[in-house]
Each structure stands twice: as C-alpha cells, then as structure tokens.
Amino acid sequence: MLMQSIRKSECPKELESADKRSSVHEPKKKHQAAFQGVGRTLGSSSTSATPEETSSTSSLNTAPNPSPGLVHNTVGDIRSFIDASRPESATIYQLQMMGFPPKLLVDPTQTIEQAGLANSVVIQKF
Numbered sequence: 001m002l003m004q005s006i007r008k009s010e011c012p013k014e015l016e017s018a019d020k021r022s023s024v025h026e027p028k029k030k031h032q033a034a035f036q037g038v039g040r041t042l043g044s045s046s047t048s049a050t051p052e053e054t055s056s057t058s059s060l061n062t063a064p065n066p067s068p069g070l071v072h073n074t075v076g077d078i079r080s081f082i083d084a085s086r087p088e089s090a091t092i093y094q095l096q097m098m099g100f101p102p103k104l105l106v107d108p109t110q111t112i113e114q115a116g117l118a119n120s121v122v123i124q125k126f
Helices: 002-007 051-061 075-085
Strands: 094-097 122-125
Touching (some): 075 094
Antiparallel strands (some): 094 122
C-alpha cells in the first residue's frame, strides 16, 4: 500500500498526521542550468584557448629564444656522451636512428638538426 501511494504521488497513510491538520509539503526542486563551459579531451589539439589562458601558459610551454652563442650538438656529441656514461663498455658500436629502415649515423660532424634527429629515437647497436 505504501509503494502504491508513492507511485501515485500521494502521501502514504502511515505518514499522515494524526490530527489531519498539518500538511506534507514536497520540497521544490531547484532549477539546474545545463553545463555551458568549454569541454576538452585528452590529446585535443584545440587552439580555442582564451587570451588569458594563452598568456599564462605560453611562458611554460615554449622554449626560450636561442641565444646567439648557442652551440648545436652533433652526432659526435651523442657518441661522446655514450662513451662517457659507460667507460667500461665497448666503444665499437653503431648509432642508428629508429625507423624503417634504420638510418646509420656515420658522420660525427652532422648537427642533430642536419641528421634529422630532433624528436627521434637513437639506438646503439653492437
């Protein structure tokens, strides 16, 4: 009987007051507005950021301007770093840039940019 009253939106007899004078008031529901913000997904390349967002994050996400005395690292510098990191290991190895087919890095005077190594993976092959 209780559930039937609730389904009909009536006050169940068990909840009615004994004197029948006081009434039961249903609380009013607050109006909820639909979400009106901007949504973002992970990996999104959306560039619709507000000017405030771009000005505050641009200093964190951009590389500093190169100074005139900036030294460009070379393939030889990569080899020197590997040799210095593991002095006990063999120095007879090849450096290769990952990809298909792997590209041998044979010219130690090439800069990282000239060799196409920026944002690439370099492997050491014995």
